[in-house]
Structures are given as C-alpha cells and as structure tokens.
Amino acid sequence: MSTVKIAPFEATPVDGIKATVNLCETAFRAQKTKPISYRLTQLRKLYWAIDDNKDALVEALRLDLGKPTFESFLSEIDWCKNDIVFVTKNLNKWMKDESAPDMPLTNSLLNPRIRKEPLGTILVIGAYNFPLQLSFGPLIGAIAAGCTGVLKPSEVSPATAMVMKKIVEESLDSTAYAVVNGGITETSALLEEKWAKIFYTGSANVGTIIAKKAAETLTPVCLELGGRNPAIVTKHADPRLAARRLLWGKLHNAGQVCVSQNYIMIEKDILPLFIEQLKIAMKEFYPNGTKSSPDYARIVNNRHFHRIKKMLDDSRGKILMGGEVDESQNYIDITVVQVNDEKDSMIVDESFGPLMPLLAVDSVEDAIRIANSVHSTPLGLYPFGTKAETSKILNEVTSGGASVNDAFFHGSIPTLAFGGVGDSGQGAYRGKASFDTFTHRRSMTTTPGWMEGLLAVRYPPYAGKLAKF
Ligand code: NAD
Numbered sequence: 488m489s490t491v492k493i494a495p496f497e498a499t500p501v502d503g504i505k506a507t508v509n510l511c512e513t514a515f516r517a518q519k520t521k522p523i524s525y526r527l528t529q530l531r532k533l534y535w536a537i538d539d540n541k542d543a544l545v546e547a548l549r550l551d552l553g554k555p556t557f558e559s560f561l562s563e564i565d566w567c568k569n570d571i572v573f574v575t576k577n578l579n580k581w582m583k584d585e586s587a588p589d590m591p592l593t594n595s596l597l598n599p600r601i602r603k604e605p606l607g608t609i610l611v612i613g614a615y616n617f618p619l620q621l622s623f624g625p626l627i628g629a630i631a632a633g634c635t636g637v638l639k640p641s642e643v644s645p646a647t648a649m650v651m652k653k654i655v656e657e658s659l660d661s662t663a664y665a666v667v668n669g670g671i672t673e674t675s676a677l678l679e680e681k682w683a684k685i686f687y688t689g690s691a692n693v694g695t696i697i698a699k700k701a702a703e704t705l706t707p708v709c710l711e712l713g714g715r716n717p718a719i720v721t722k723h724a725d726p727r728l729a730a731r732r733l734l735w736g737k738l739h740n741a742g743q744v745c746v747s748q749n750y751i752m753i754e755k756d757i758l759p760l761f762i763e764q765l766k767i768a769m770k771e772f773y774p775n776g777t778k779s780s781p782d783y784a785r786i787v788n789n790r791h792f793h794r795i796k797k798m799l800d801d802s803r804g805k806i807l808m809g810g811e812v813d814e815s816q817n818y819i820d821i822t823v824v825q826v827n828d829e830k831d832s833m834i835v836d837e838s839f840g841p842l843m844p845l846l847a848v849d850s851v852e853d854a855i856r857i858a859n860s861v862h863s864t865p866l867g868l869y870p871f872g873t874k875a876e877t878s879k880i881l882n883e884v885t886s887g888g889a890s891v892n893d894a895f896f897h898g899s900i901p902t903l904a905f906g907g908v909g910d911s912g913q914g915a916y917r918g919k920a921s922f923d924t925f926t927h928r929r930s931m932t933t934t935p936g937w938m939e940g941l942l943a944v945r946y947p948p949y950a951g952k953l954a955k956f
Pocket of ligand 1: 612613614615616617621639640641642643669670671674675688689690691693694696710711712713714744745746837839866907911912
C-alpha cells in the first residue's frame with residue numbers, strides 16, 4: 488500500500504476563473520513568455536516537478552484507473568518527461584525564422600521570412616484515460632511555443648487531476664499557467680472566455696459543443712476525438728504476431744485507449760488459427776488471468792463499467808474468451824467476441840474498453856467496404872498481411888494514423904505528429920507538431936529605404952510600366 492497522500496478532488500471556484508484567465512493574458516501581453524530562456528526554464532521546472540511527484544502520480548493513476556506502475560511510467564510519466572527533453576533539445580531550431588524558398592533576387596532583398604509567434608493565451612481540455620499525457624502533452628507544446636494558458640484536466644480521473652494541479656502550481660510561473668479543476672460547470676465557464684486556441688481531447692459529442700462555442704468568437708480549435716478503429720487481418724498475415732499485437736492493443740489501460748482497435752475483421756480462412764493464438768498469448772501474458780494480475784487496469788468508474796457491460800450484454804455475438812465482470816472493482820476482463828453482423832453495436836459503437844469483437848469477412852475488399860461504412864475517418868487503422876494487401880487497405884481506408892502489422896504503435900513515436908482526420912479530429916501534436924499547433928507562422932518582409940528607386944515602378948501612373956516586368 489502506498490504511503491503517498493493525494494488531496495481529495497476539489498473543483499476550482501467558478502467565480503475566480505475570469506481573474507485567472509486575465510492574469511495569463513496579462514503575462515502574455517507583457518512579453519514574459521516569449522524569450523527562449525523563459526520557455527526552457529518553465530519546461531525544465533515541469534520536468535523536475537513531474538519527476539519529484541512520480542510516486543504521487545503512480546498512486547493517483549492507480550486510484551483513478553488501477554493503472555499498472557509499468558504503464559504509468561511508459562505512457563504517462565516518462566512519456567511526458569521524454570517529450571520535454573525532445574522539445575527542449577529542438578526549441579532553438581524551431582523558433583528560428585524560416586526564409587521563403589526559391590526567391591528571385593529582388594524579393595530576397597526584402598528578407599521574406601516566416602516568424603514563429605506564440606498564439607497567446609490558450610486552453611487545454613484533457614480526457615480521462617491518459618490523464619497526464621493528454622493534459623501535459625499539449626501544455627508542453629504551448630509552453631514551448633511561448634503561450635500562456637489554462638489546463639482543465641478530466642474530472643473523471645480526479646486523483647491525477649489534483650496531482651497535476653499541484654505540479655503546475657509548484658513548478659510553473661503562476662502568473663502565466665494555471666489548472667482549473669472541475670467538470671461541465673467549470674469547463675462551460677472557461678468556454679465563456681476568449682482564447683487564442685482551444686486544444687480539446689475527448690469524445691466527438693463534447694468536441695462538437697467545444698467547436699460550436701469556439702466558432703462564436705472565431706477561436707481556432709485542435710480536436711483530438713474518438714475512434715472506431717478497424718484492424719484488418721488477411722489470410723496471409725502471421726496469426727501469432729497479429730494475435731499477440733492486437734491483444735496488447737486491448738490490454739494496455741484495459742482498452743481505454745482512443746487508438747486501440749475497436750473491432751477486428753479477419754478473413755475466414757485464418758479465423759480459427761487467430762483465435763487459437765489469442766488464447767495462447769493470453770495464457771502467456773496473464774498465466775493466472777487478468778483479475779489477480781498487477782498488470783491489468785480497471786475501468787475508470789461505475790458509469791463507464793455499465794456502459795461497456797451493456798455493450799457486451801446487447802451484442803448478439805458469441806463470447807470466445809473472457810467475459811468476466813466484477814462491479815465491485817469496475818473490472819472487465821479482456822473479452823473476445825465473435826460477431827456475425829457488421830451492424831452489431833460492438834462494431835459500430837466505440838467500446839473504449841477491453842472488448843475485442845471479431846468479424847469474419849470473405850475478402851480484403853469486404854473488410855474495406857465495412858471499414859468505410861462504419862466510420863469513414865477512424866483515428867487509427869491496423870492492417871495485417873502482405874505488403875500489397877496492407878498498401879491496398881491503407882490506400883482505400885482513410886484514418887488519422889496507421890500502424891502496419893501492429894496495434895496503435897504509431898501513437899508511441901514521440902517525434903511523429905499525432906491527430907485525427909474528419910470525424911476523428913482536426914489538428915495534430917507531439918514532437919514538432921506540438922510547437923506548431925500553438926504557433927502562428929507570421930509571413931514578413933522588411934523593405935529597405937534604399938530600394939525605393941527600384942520599387943517605384945509599382946506606383947501610378949502605370950502607363951508604359953507593364954513592359955518593364
Ligand atoms: P469527454 O468528452 O467526456 O470529456 C473530455 C473533457 O471534456 C473532460 O475534461 C470533460 O470535463 C469535458 N466535458 C465533458 N462534458 C462537457 C460538456 N458538456 N461541456 C464542456 N466540457 C465537457 O471524453 P472522455 O470520456 O474523457 O474521453 C473518451 C473519449 O475521448 C473517447 O471517445 C476517446 O476515443 C476520446 N479520446 C481521444 C483521444 C485522442 O487523442 N484522439 C485521446 C483520448 C480519448
């Protein structure tokens with residue numbers, strides 16, 4: 488049992504929100520956050536505060552999601568620290584002006600360039616499943632870009648939200664960065680303020696509310712939304728590799744991963760072999776089952792437990808593996824279900840949990856048709872098969888990102904931009920994209936006085952001047 492004490496969740500008083508935003512706005516207007524030295528100092532302080540509070544974070548993530556310690560370091564704590572290291576190493580290069588390419592001599596005398604300007608005071612709204620990564624990840628980009636801002640973590644992971652607030656308050660400049668904790672009331676109050684950008688991660692339903700509100704003041708948004716991500720396993724795929732990797736795609740955070748495959752379509756010929764390999768992999772990863780294992784998370788709360796359980800109950804599919812649930816722990820085992828109908832709720836709705844529906848298909852073409860009918864723009868796509876087959880699938884099914892012959896591995900590459908397309912989101916972040924998403928690329932020229940004679944041709948009267956071009 489951990490001896491770390493986590494403060495009980497407390498929503499931030501709504502009547503103080505306007506003053507907090509004004510403070511951040513004033514810091515931005517005072518040019519405080521623009522020097523690279525300031526940005527690097529803030530990022531380094533955040534790095535060390537995350538490190539200093541790692542035990543509290545591990546405990547908070549365990550309380551919120553039963554997150555295994557290994558996963559807490561892999562996809563939360565070290566994830567954020569590594570992002571900070573990458574950003575601080577490259578910031579100087581990213582901040583530099585960029586010259587316009589391929590200029591004729593006269594244009595080059597004007598020094599045409601792109602200056603990287605911070606957008607201003609921004610709002611980050613986080614989701615519950617990777618509460619640290621999905622909140623601090625964008626915040627790191629905002630600090631790097633020279634923005635000030637407010638972070639609103641998900642109240643559905645309350646313990647981690649409180650530790651994040653402590654980390655920000657202990658480490659960052661309190662006139663420039665703040666955490667507002669709370670749910671709909673607090674987020675709605677935040678949305679009444681004017682922001683330079685809103686960065687939102689969460690469901691498409693709430694994303695629509697955010698985008699509508701932002702549109703009232705023409706505020707730009709970055710939306711990282713949900714995915715009904717297909718995996719497609721062709722008859723030429725290696726069934727052992729596909730089974731192990733897709734099982735990993737569901738066991739991590741008990742399937743509460745936006746890029747996790749939502750359903751697997753598999754060519755009929757290979758289905759029995761694939762199921763056999765899934766059972767072998769399950770036994771290898773969890774010799775005594777998931778319930779007693781320290782390496783398996785829990786569903787975040789009772790509401791989501793019932794949502795996922797209902798999905799399982801409503802499905803007309805046949806359970807092949809797992810199926811055990813325990814409400815007292817919000818526990819749902821990794822559950823493999825064979826479904827026969829492409830309209831089954833387990834295929835068309837996002838489970839965001841440890842459900843693994845398998846749908847047998849006659850051909851790759853059939854799988855592509857179904858993938859495009861379920862969700863034309865999923866967040867992730869996971870084709871397993873030959874090079875020709877996986878290329879065909881990639882060409883014919885659009886998605887935010889894709890991992891070939893794997894579950895969501897593309898999402899773990901720190902230097903690769905991450906984001907959705909169409910219904911699964913707009914905008915991207917991670918690596919340099921985190922800096923870019925909070926940066927305005929300001930096109931500029933500077934016209935020297937001595938060029939006046941050279942440029943006078945632009946002034947009227949125009950008669951006879953066209954011939955000079
Ligand atoms: P959610 O939409 O319920 O909540 C996200 C955030 O919005 C929270 O901070 C919450 O407080 C706030 N919110 C909720 N209702 C609101 C309202 N009516 N008005 C204003 N703000 C409101 O999402 P969630 O349940 O935390 O996350 C699950 C969803 O997010 C899934 O669909 C998942 O696929 C998606 N997701 C996407 C990504 C990604 O990177 N694309 C990452 C994680 C989760």
